[in-house]
Amino acid sequence: MKASREKITQPDKIDLPQMLDFYPLQDEKDTRISQFFKNLKTGQLTTTKCKTCGSVLWPPRVVCSGCMSEELEWVNLGTEGELYAFTEMKAGAPLGFEKDVPFCIGLVKIGSLLISSRIDEARYEDLKIGQRVHLKVVELEDDGRVFYRFKV
Amino acid sequence: MRKVAVIGGGATRCGKREATWRELVQEAGKAMFDSVENLSPKDVEALLVGAAQPERFTFQVHVAPLVAECLGITPTKVIATTELMCASGQAALRYAWACISSGICDVAVAFGVEKMYMRNMAEAQTNMTCVLDREWDGVNAMSAPPFFAMTAQRHIHEFGTTEEQMAMVSVKNHHYSTMNPLAQFQKEVSIEKVLQSFMIAPPLKLFDCSGITDGAAGVILVPAENATKYTDSPMLIAGSGQANIGNAVANLASISEWIPLKLAVKEALRSAKVSLADIDIAELHDCFTISEIMEYEAFGWCERGKGGKFIEDGGPYIGGTIAVNPRGGLLGCGHPLGATAILQSIDIMNQFQSEVPNGRLVKDADVAVAHNLSGAANVHSLMVYSRR
Numbered sequence: 446m447k448a449s450r451e452k453i454t455q456p457d458k459i460d461l462p463q464m465l466d467f468y469p470l471q472d473e474k475d476t477r478i479s480q481f482f483k484n485l486k487t488g489q490l491t492t493t494k495c496k497t498c499g500s501v502l503w504p505p506r507v508v509c510s511g512c513m514s515e516e517l518e519w520v521n522l523g524t525e526g527e528l529y530a531f532t533e534m535k536a537g538a539p540l541g542f543e544k545d546v547p548f549c550i551g552l553v554k555i556g557s558l559l560i561s562s563r564i565d566e567a568r569y570e571d572l573k574i575g576q577r578v579h580l581k582v583v584e585l586e587d588d589g590r591v592f593y594r595f596k597v
Numbered sequence: 598m599r600k601v602a603v604i605g606g607g608a609t610r611c612g613k614r615e616a617t618w619r620e621l622v623q624e625a626g627k628a629m630f631d632s633v634e635n636l637s638p639k640d641v642e643a644l645l646v647g648a649a650q651p652e653r654f655t656f657q658v659h660v661a662p663l664v665a666e667c668l669g670i671t672p673t674k675v676i677a678t679t680e681l682m683c684a685s686g687q688a689a690l691r692y693a694w695a696c697i698s699s700g701i702c703d704v705a706v707a708f709g710v711e712k713m714y715m716r717n718m719a720e721a722q723t724n725m726t727c728v729l730d731r732e733w734d735g736v737n738a739m740s741a742p743p744f745f746a747m748t749a750q751r752h753i754h755e756f757g758t759t760e761e762q763m764a765m766v767s768v769k770n771h772h773y774s775t776m777n778p779l780a781q782f783q784k785e786v787s788i789e790k791v792l793q794s795f796m797i798a799p800p801l802k803l804f805d806c807s808g809i810t811d812g813a814a815g816v817i818l819v820p821a822e823n824a825t826k827y828t829d830s831p832m833l834i835a836g837s838g839q840a841n842i843g844n845a846v847a848n849l850a851s852i853s854e855w856i857p858l859k860l861a862v863k864e865a866l867r868s869a870k871v872s873l874a875d876i877d878i879a880e881l882h883d884c885f886t887i888s889e890i891m892e893y894e895a896f897g898w899c900e901r902g903k904g905g906k907f908i909e910d911g912g913p914y915i916g917g918t919i920a921v922n923p924r925g926g927l928l929g930c931g932h933p934l935g936a937t938a939i940l941q942s943i944d945i946m947n948q949f950q951s952e953v954p955n956g957r958l959v960k961d962a963d964v965a966v967a968h969n970l971s972g973a974a975n976v977h978s979l980m981v982y983s984r985r
Contacts, residue, residue, distance in 0.1 A: 467736040
């Protein structure tokens with residue numbers, strides 16, 4: 446008997462799967478650091494500080510990596526930093542960021558912290574090591590999640 | 598602790614291969630078993646498979662048993678996949694070495710494999726962007742090229758290193774890879790060609806970056822006292838070192854100095870009972886040109902900040918202070934993540950046996966070091982190999 450044949454299909458497109466979505470989950474149902482994102486929504490960049498040993502932890506944590514204490518408090522990092530290093534993504538951006546190319550990425554020094562961030566509203570040629578940069582909050586249109594960036 | 602020997606190894610040609618992950622495994626596995634006499638796949642008691650991202654690049658997990666099945670290996674003592682991103686293959690080597698050294702078993706295979714070419718290369722780039730902390734670095738598109746671009750920028754800023762000096766690393770390693778038939782890149786490049794190549798993330802240009810690569814390789818390890826049953830010219834594992842500080846870019850010990858590498862070097866030399874001057878060959882992790890420059894410094898072949906001058910003066914060439922990457926490095930050979938450390942070890946064994954072309958032979962080499970970094974250069978892994 447001749448083998449039977451049937452055409453089958455797969456969907457052309459599917460929604461961006463959660464694990465290919467770079468932005469962290471922010472709701473209190475999903476994370477114990479939802480306060481970070483609530484603060485960010487009001488324009489405040491914050492992180493956790495250990496009440497026991499005084500360590501300022503970045504990224505925000507629920508246990509202090511310095512002394513294993515769970516007694517942490519939120520501290521405000523302000524809205525300004527100093528550009529420590531930067532580059533411009535001209536190729537090789539991951540899915541979801543391709544439409545932004547070229548865009549700048551940098552390390553922003555705030556106190557003792559060196560925070561990686563997108564540097565918006567500038568081209569590579571415009572930037573200098575040591576330059577002041579200012580906090581900017583971006584919000585995802587579809588679900589309202591927020592994230593920090595810096596701009597000149 | 599028993600002394601451990603590598604008795605044989607085999608690998609695929611590296612590059613953009615018209616072959617699947619499991620076909621690469623079969624090619625390298627056959628080459629590995631063909632390289633030794635008196636040993637069959639059924640003799641292998643431990644199988645460690647270095648694979649960085651099979652679940653993302655080929656949508657397959659639980660890959661060590663798949664390798665075992667493809668190669669007719671039926672492990673009776675230890676089987677596992679080892680993941681340490683760019684050092685995944687070295688993780689496999691280390692655990693295989695520990696299995697033999699500790700007496701857990703008498704025959705172990707350390708294997709490494711990566712299939713990185715995908716139909717949609719943006720998906721491959723996406724995979725490479727969850728290596729650093731995905732939620733706090735990856736979200737900013739911080740993959741390897743921008744991170745190492747900023748490393749280079751700081752090195753230039755603090756020490757006056759030049760893009761020409763960085764380009765010299767690429768010129769050297771592409772020169773050696775023209776004499777390596779397994780290498781992805783078989784053509785010489787000039788300083789001008791490197792400097793004029795496509796800008797990826799300033800100051801890094803295309804030829805400052807190692808390639809996206811498909812490849813696989815495996816080696817067989819036994820106790821040194823058993824080695825001559827299988828080969829006349831085994832390679833000994835003399836020692837090792839490994840160190841890690843931090844993970845997210847925010848928590849590194851330094852951007853412009855690789856402190857964990859300095860710690861790993863110290864431990865590797867101590868455990869191998871050798872000094873820096875005893876090392877004849879260094880296979881270093883030149884994922885980017887700036888990496889190799891910073892490695893000259895961390896090993897101590899030159900002072901901190903003088904890595905650029907070191908290559909300008911010919912220090913890392915065969916016949917110079919230390920032969921660095923006579924295999925062709927990651928820049929010349931490509932970087933199939935899980936396979937890279939295994940490829941380094943096979944080439945060092947070939948060097949010890951004088952089975953490489955004259956143009957890249959390090960004559961009378963007795964001691965070699967192989968290095969892999971991973972992540973944001975926060976982990977450094979070293980193996981020391983010796984001829985006797």
